[in-house]
Amino acid sequence: MGLGFVIGAFGVMILAHAAYTTIQYRGLLKIMEEEFSGPPMNVVVELLLGLVLCMWAALTVPGKFLSIHPHSDENRIVSLPANMDFMIFNHRGKAFPSGMDMKLKH
């Protein structure tokens, strides 16, 4: 989570730098009185790098997918109480309806 966020921020910074480089390149073209035909090579490489980093961030930061099947492993009751040896089932409380509902994970 933290790592993905840092990677995403780095990607955005790379994109900002690429934009700045392109602005400077256009200024240079204006001085040399040439037409803009396409961004220079290093800008394209920076943009690709930024895209890859941001895609990594976009795929990892928002969280994991959770299984939607009610009977899958992740949605089961995951843990029983640790002190099983001390549980007594044959006591007077069984005359009453129990309001116990096990918490599902998530």
Place this chain on the structure above:
Amino acid sequence: MGHNDSGGSEKKSSESANDIQTFNAENLQSNMKVIYYSRTFLAIISGVIAGILGFTGLTGFIFYVLIMAITSLGLVAKAKFSVHSYFDSWNRIILDGFFGGLMSFVLFWTFAYDIVHIF
């Protein structure tokens, strides 16, 4: 071994597809939210990139479709290629958030293009 494993999971998913459709709605909502975040962020980023590259007209929209296709691929890979254990249909992972992202894309595309190429 790996082949056996994948066959088993495939069988399980097809079985549950034939069964009565009961899903954990909360987890489905959470998955949709994850997809929505991913798509919105990548729409913004691809808009900035298209603006810096100086795309105009149809090229930019083709670029957007391309990026969204790559995003869908990444999301499927994130779901470990078993889409039906995380979503109820393929449309969720491929189409959802596409047009909402298109608006963000156009906004940031024009924004970046104006900053870099016009001002």
